[in-house]
Every structure is written in structure tokens, then in C-alpha cells.
Amino acid sequence: MNNLSTMMKEIQGYLSPAIIDSAQRCSDRLLAALPDRQQLENNRVLLAYGGGKDSSYMVAYVRYIQGIIWQQRGATFRLRVSTNRHAAMNDSVMENINRVYQSLAMHDDPLAECLVVDGLQIRPFARHLPMPEAVRQQNRNDVLMNGHRFRADARSTFCNACNLSMVNSFGLAADYDGGVDVIITGDSPQEQAAYVAWARHLSRLFDAPVADKSRGFSGFLQTLDGVAERYFTDINGADQLTPAHRITHQLARDPLFFNIYQDTAYEAGAHWALLSEFMRFRFDELMFSFSESDCGNPTLMAHLRGLRAETLLQRNYAEGIREYVRFALGLMVKKDFPPQLIDEMAARYQDDAAIQRQRQRAATFAVEAFDLSEDQLICMIYSPFLAHGQQLNHWLTRQQIALDEAAIRDLLDQRSEDNALAQQLTQLSGMTLTQMRHCWQSNPVSSLLDGKSADPLSRVLRFDPHKAVIQVNHGELNDTVTEVISGR
Template sequence: MSAIHEQAMNYVYQQVLQRLMGHFTRAERTALQLLIQRIVVAAGGMEQVGNYKVLIAHGGGEVSSYTLALLRAAQLSIAGRAPKTFHLRVATLRHAGMTQATLASLNEGYNALFFHDDPRVELLMVENQEVQPFNHQRPASSVGREVSQRNMLMIGHLTSGDVRATLCNDTYLALGDFYQRVSTWNGGVHAMVSGDSARKQSQYLAWLKRSALDAGVMVAPRRPASLNMLFARMEEWSTGCYRDLYGEQYVEAERLGRGAHRHLAYIGVADLLDEVDVTSAALLTEFLAHKPDPFDFHFSHPDYPNPLLMAHLHGLQAQCLRELSYEEGVQAFVRQARDVMGRRQIPSALIDEMGGNDGRVLSTTYAQEFFGLDEGQLTCLLFSPFIHHGERLEGYLRQCHPGMLVGLPELHKALQGKPVADMLQQWLIDTSGLPLPLLQHLYRKRVQQTSRGSQARKQHGVRAQAQIAQLSGR
């Protein structure tokens, strides 16, 4: 970079900082100064900050978007008062339900923060356990979609059609790999910055540990001594859950090497935002022009990760399993979730039409486009007719496919691995959306609660809260 070009770019960055600061309130300016102080101290002083690399996981939610803008202001503020500033790695987990509108919104935010031409900023995206440069125009990976579809179906069947687990668990499990991957990739980073509360972090960690325990994964009683070790354990727990999910059919992804920085620091900013209403802050709504996409599969809302698809599944559940109408199932869900959907800025017209025919068509199209699943396969998932040696198979056929009752003995044979007509095998594959070896794995699978029991779960949840609080410095 020539001296003239560098001078011109520095002028541009100063303009970006001035525009950023114009959207800060007094409380936000105070929060910014405290964040700068935390980064400089973590780096070992202002003379070391130029060699310091900071990671933020950015999924497009309000908190991570706001935190990202705050980090950019800190980066440019330090650049204005010191020869060098810290480097920033921004990493996004691209999951099956992430819409093109969300990716476009991420890119618009990056443009507003002038990231793309800044060599001090690294924009990454992880899809199907592969790290790649962020590109909002890159089509979704067909292989990644197939993997997500398979994971969603397997989780749905093995949780007996639990709607929340079906929609949440795969994305939550993917986070275990994601944090390890982006914190160690290409030499690693020195610190991770997050605006999430300690409570939210501990809830996720406790959930992952419970899932690992239920999958029979050995969970060490002692907490990790560093954030690096915690991420490595999260990856191990996630891998153990997938191994239990697929059994002998599991194919493990390439394991990661360890990053160059042994002691990954945690820089939390949640306490700095106590006096800031993030959702209505000008920094978010005006500078970044943040607009949440109601159709995005947003795992930061674990109770209602995807209201459109959740409403659809509740409608199908009511229609097929509870002797109610599709509309009654959707309406019951909407009554429960209306406040949450309002906060997520889902249009009231869309909420009102969810239980009608137009809403059902929209939901069906969405499930097919993003997950490759039709109504029949979703209904099959809700029944979960193959687990426990097909104990629910007859009831499923009687309710949904009465014409296939005559073939019940042959279907059992196919699921047991015995030779049957190709036509019956193909019917099982088409109806479930899963290949025959996985259906046979489900057939043999007997879902059991961990022998450690609920008391052990509670104790692990308490340990998780203490652990994340210590690692985050709170």
C-alpha cells in the first residue's frame, strides 16, 4: 500500500468513526471507552495492541450486530490515537435456515462499517464445518443442506417429534464445532468478544453438557482451565452427540489442530450494555439499518427459533396426533408466541394468516426450500414410527397411510435388514426422507434417559454457570 493510498484510507476510516460516534449516546460513549480499556489491558498495553487479534461470532441478531459496531468503533478509535490497532475476525455460522435476506443484511452492515477493504478485518463464514471467506452471494451448499436435513430428521425421530429439539438441536450442536473452528483457524485469535449475557452462555453450555451426557459421552467433572480448552471440550461433546445420533453410520469431520494462542481471553461487554436499549439504539436501527428477517432460523431464540416453521409443525401435530384441526394447532401456538413474534418484528398480517391456507402453503414452501422436507416427511417425523423396533409403525400407517397396513410385516422386515421388494424399501425412503441404513439404525435405537438422572443434570447446570462466569470475568 503506497503512502498516498494509506493516507486516503485513513481519512475514510476517520469519516466512518465520526459517523459511528454521531449515533452514540453518552452511556454508549462510556461503554466504548470501557471496551477500549478492556481490549488494551487484555493485549498487554497499547504497544502490543497492534498484534492482537479479536474474534466475534456474528449471526445477525440485535446483540451481536450492536456489539460488532461497538467493536468497530473501538478499533478505529485506537487507530486514531496509536500507530496500530487490533485485528478483528468476524465469523458467521451459516445454517440451513439462514435466508438470503439475512446474508444481505450482514453484508450491508459490513459495508456501513467499511469492513471489506480493511486489511485489519477478516470476514469468515462456516458452512458444513468448512471455513471460507464471507460472501453473501454464494449459494447455499447442497451438501450442507442435505446434512442439515438428515440431522433435523434424525433428531426429530429420536426425540419422538419434539418440535423445539427438531428445530434447535442441530444448530446448537453445530456451535460446538463452530467456536473451536473459528478460534483456531489460520493461527487462531487472542480473544473473543461477546455481548451475550453470562446467563445465556451458561444455558447453552448446560444444554450441550446434558446432551453429551444423554449420548453417553464422558464429561470431565473439572472445568477447563482456559477458554481454548472449553471450546475443545464443546467440540468433543458435539461430536459425541452426532456419533450417538448416527451410530455406525457416523462419518466424523476432519478434526482441527490447536490454535497458536494457548490462553484465549474472553472480553464480555454484556455488563457495559446494561443502560443501553440495544433493540432501539440508533447505532443499530439507523447506522446499521438492522432489519430482522422473520423467516430466518434464529438460534438466539431457543424457545421460538423459527415461528413460521414451529407453527406449521404444531398444526401438523394437532391434525395427525391430537385429533384436532391444523388451524387449531397453529392458533394455539400463535396465542403462546404472539408477544415473542411481535418483538421479532414479524408482521401482524403474517401472524394472522399462519393458521389459514395461505400460511400453510407458505410454511410448506419454506420447509421444502430450506430443508428439502415435505408435509409427509414432517408428519412422519412427528410420529417417529421407526424407533423402539417400530412400535408406533402400525399406528402411523393406520392414521396416515392405511393402504400400507397390508405391508406392515414386510416393512418390519425391511427395517430389520431382511430382503424385501425394492418398492417397499423406496416407499420407506420417500416417506421418511432418510436412507434405509439410517431407518434401520432408528429401528434398533431405544431412546433412554441418562442413568445419571435429573439431579446430575441440575448439578452440571450449576457447574456450567460458575464455569462460564469465571471464564468471562463476571
């Protein structure tokens, strides 16, 4: 017996007439799209769930549609919900997800399947499911290698590898235990078309094979697998490529896409009571981080901006933070965040004392999530090992690091094997000797300000939409310089 009857009674009072009407229309469309309309329970529908405010509403909306069909037909589809987990999601995200599942009566319901993807591992959701240490280490390596190669650009450091991992989790969840028939998305048809165009554009940039269009979602995944293979080979070196860097694309069956974009509004304010009262969603101090409500990385992006101002630009930490806050609050406005949440975020950085508290919080989180110290983040900002040590002297001098530059050059050029020096550099950078040597042989990625480049990584950075060009003071030059700022 399923739990839909109880859930439908309890949720009804939290839904506006407009939401109820749109859900009814959406259920009719979904019913018509299901491949087996005679035996509805034979249809398996997949929904990705990040654990944030918008995706929590999506889960509630689709669960409600599942209930509408059950009430009208006496049978309904099976719903699979999958969460891709990473190191920047703390326990409060799992707590929110658990409360949402409890509120929607999804635990122990044969018509609901709740999954967690950790790297290449996919398991049933459990409130205190430990994250594999291998996944945390993979995420740490991705942050380090992307961070150094992109010279601590915020989005590239934290999002590039994570975005490809998210695509892989789609493939894993769509293939798991016999596969799914339908994937539900909140993206508009135009956005879906843009994703396909983006995948094909990346494949051309990286000279990766493009799958036949007739292969549908499997082909989309296959195309991005070729991109991921070449991207991570460039970032890490061919000998450091792991199965976790690839994208699952051989699916048990090829699912259809069904979008609910036109059926419901995404602004949290439009369904605040459903979110905060019925599902008991809570905005954690770390996971609610600028335009994200399920990821602490934007707090680290702001922290990097502050450290950059303090070290590389010879200004002060608070100036860099205020630059990021202005930029990121603008993103929140564009994403239709409720005014009270924008005000709450602004208050966290309202004065120097508040900024200092946030600095400590960010530093603690960097260690907890990625085992990265402040010195190691500062090293990433200088990216001293790239291009045969182009910024090595600058880093050593400015940070007053008492190491022999010539000895470092000999070590990273493989003219020596000084284990003690290698350990000191690992302590300062967080990187292994192999990783430092790969950076030594690699060029920095050109930014928007460096002019056009044929390098695929530079093109990826250039076309990232969440960035702005700003004017900042440079303390050492005693002049104004132009910089690119990016973030979430």
C-alpha cells in the same frame, strides 16, 4: 490504510451519549486486556456474528471500539468476525450481513477480517458465496434424525445439532490462520460460567472425558467434542459419524475471553436508528421468525405444531398454530423485543386466512431449506420406526398409507431387502434405509412428562429451558391431555 476514519465520522450521529460513554469505558478495559500493548495491530480479536439484530449491534459496537482505540493510539487491534451458516439462513441474512459490513466500512480494510464457516469449511465473506451442498445435506440429515428420535420436539429437532455446529465454528474461527488472542462475548460472567458447567454436565451424562480446566477455551471445546461424538453416535449410529459432527479443539493458541455484557444494552429498541438506518438491517418475512431474526426454523417449529394438532391429535392445524404463537410471543417478551416487532409477528397469525398463508410459506421453506415435504414432516411427528415400529401401525392407519405393515417390519428388521418398498418409505419419510433401520433399533427420547430417565438424550431434553407444559384437546380421545411445547 484502514477505513476507520470515515466510519467513525458516519456512525457518530447514530450513537447515544450513553453508548459513546460505555464504548469508551469498554475500550479502556479491552486495551488493558490485549496481550501485546506495544504493537496493538499484533492482537487479533474474534467476534461471532449470527447475522441477526442483536449480533449486528455487537459488530457495530466492537467496530466502534476498534475505532476509538485507533483515534487515541494511532494503532488498534485486528478484528475477525465469523458467521456460522446453516440451511435455515436464507439469502436475506447474507444481504443483511453485507449491508452491515458496508456500513461499518469493513470490506477491504486490513484491520477487519470477515469470515463464513460452512460446516468444516472457512472462507472470506462474499455476498453471494454459495453454500456447499454437503452442508445442506448434513443439516437435512440432522433435522431428520433428531426429529425422529425426539418425536418432532421443536427445539431438539432443529437446535441440538445446530448448537454443537455453532460451537465447532467457534473452534474453527479461533484456530484459522494462526489463531486469535481474544474472543469477545456479550454473555455475562455468570452465563459463561453456566456454559462451562453445562459442558461438564453433558460430559458426565454421556460419560465423555472432561478436559483439564487449565486448558481454558481449548479444554471447553475438547470436552464438548467428546459430548458431540457420543451424542451423534447415539442419534445416527457409530458407522454414520462424520468429521462434521466433531468439534475443533486443537487451537493455534488459547484465547482469552472478554465480555462486553456490562457495557451495553441488547434491546433493539435502544439502538433502533443505528440498526435500521445506519446499518440498513431489514427484518425478512422468513428470517424474522418469532424470537429469531436470522433463522427461519421457528416458522417450521410452529408449522410442526400445527401439523401435530391436525394429524396426531385429530384437531385442526390452526389450533396447534395458536398454541405455538402464544408460547413464542411470550418468549419474545422475555427477550425484550420491541413491541412493534411482537405486534408484527402476532399479525402474521391473526386469523385463519393469515394462518393458511403462513402454512404455505412454511411448507415452501421446508422444501427450500431441507428438501422436506409435508408428508415427511408428518412422518417425523409420528416417528413410526422407533422402538421396532411402536407407532408404525398408528402412522399407516391414521395417514391411510397403503403399505403392508408386515413387509415393512421384515425390511427394517433386515429379514428382507425389498428395494421397491425401501424407496416408497424413503419417499414418505425422507430417510435412507440405513437411517430407518437405526431408528428401528433406537428408543424414543423420554419427555418431561414421562418421568425421570437415565438416558442422556432424555436428560438433554429435560433441561432445555425454552419449553412449557400445556393442556390441549385430543380429538381422538375426546379429552384434554398434557403436552410439552418448546421453540424459539
